[in-house]
């Protein structure tokens with residue numbers, strides 16, 4: 214794959230060597246130093262509100278796929294989402310992430326009204342993660358005050374993308390990332406590490422493709438096999454490899470926000486905090502209400518804690534402090550550019 218016009222600090226061969234673990238100590242040390250230099254030890258806290266687990270897609274890796282009849286499907290109403298946002302602010306989150314399956318029952322004006330009210334009532338940045346929505350919708354939500362949009366490619370390998378995301382269009386999703394950037398969203402994308410069929414060579418290409426997009430947010434978490442999907446018997450992703458990916462992404466994209474994903478902890482307890490010492494700088498506790506918290510079951514180990522919300526948040530904050538970092542209640546913009554604050 215051509216490296217394109219953006220000059221990367223690693224060649225593909227070097228990335229492949231790092232992915233194989235040839236120099237982990239140095240890689241992790243450098244990635245952490247780069248993270249400290251950009252964010253001064255702050256870890257940005259995002260409250261994620263998983264407001265609907267309804268999904269029209271049938272992705273082979275995801276527990277929410279439409280063919281999975283064993284999901285207890287839910288949709289939060291307007292007031293429940295606002296209450297979750299209020300709770301996120303009270304618990305010291307600087308951003309909320311509104312995430313759902315690709316649920317088009319939420320119409321453009323429903324989300325618009327939510328954004329307007331959240332911006333009026335709370336001092337929160339808003340990230341949307343609602344899947345493949347139209348340009349008109351994205352435009353409307355940006356105008357209403359949304360700050361960021363996360364649209365993961367899952368892989369930039371076209372054949373692999375089609376293999377695991379039936380009937381979805383690769384070119385359209387990639388083009389949408391550019392449209393989001395043009396609309397002024399702080400834009401994020403990402404990949405699933407060890408997606409079934411992903412070779413190390415493809416993973417290196419994915420790292421290069423992600424880095425060439427000049428993104429504000431880069432998400433990479435390991436694949437976790439879900440029993441009610443076609444990938445039930447595939448091996449889980451490798452936690453250490455996922456850490457290497459976030460460390461390389463940090464060095465290639467020093468100012469980007471890189472979350473320590475919950476998929477890490479689903480596979481290995483403590484792996485999420487460890488990621489914060491290996492290039493990641495964001496954590497996203499769930500503010501999805503208790504009654505349906507466990508039904509956002511993208512993969513096993515997601516939303517399984519039975520602790521109360523406030524206890525979960527304080528445990529995460531303590532774990533961050535215990536490794537010498539500081540949980541931050543600020544909006545937590547990326548350091549790439551001078552952003553126009555979309556607060557009204």
Ligand code: SAM
Pocket residue numbers: 274275276277312313314315342343344345363364365367404405434435436437438439476511512
């Ligand atoms: N529907 C929106 C979309 O597709 O952009 C956002 C929500 S989607 C349910 C959330 C993310 O979960 C996906 O982008 C994917 O990266 C991740 N995910 C789903 N299944 C996974 C699995 N089995 N292992 C790891 N990550 C998974």
